[in-house]
Amino acid sequence: MKTSLTRCLTALAVAGLLGASSAQGADRLAALQASFKARYADLLALKRDGKVGETAEGTVAAVRAAYLKDAKVKAVVDTENKDRAELYAILARKEKTTAEVVAKRNAVRNAQKASVGEYLRDSKGNWKKKAK
């Protein structure tokens, strides 16, 4: 009797912990999404100006190093990549894969979504303008 009560309480505690952890994950995802959303217009403008582009590693980067001297460009690139790294780790845990796999999938997705004229960097580090 005592054993079954202990088991029941342990199961409840584990379920509670898992539920709390899942809720925390959802909260963090919502916060991250808000952060991406707030920055999106700036990022899009920098991409259309040809200052920032998507890379094959699922990050964003300045097309020329000199553009990073602009504090706004640097802030957008750094914050975007920091948030992406966290997002990739969360989604990798959720889907039982690695952050690298998630990053590569996002790189493919972003390259497809990029507008004509935006810069894309391949895995060898070469920048190319999206033609079509």
Added chain:
Amino acid sequence: MKRRTAASLIGATLVLTSCAPTVDVNLKTPEPIHITMDVNIRVDKELDDFFSFEDTIDGKKDAKTGEGSP
């Protein structure tokens, strides 16, 4: 005589069974490919859901071509 015959039979059986050709057919399914594809599909869906706000901000661009709708 009988012992000799029995020994010969055992010997012949051993020789025949040891030389019998065996065909090892590997019927394993290519599971890793399916798993990889499945993960990619699930990750793509997670990313599409997470970044769904981009389409509303960005004038509903086509995810495949990057072209905007008129």
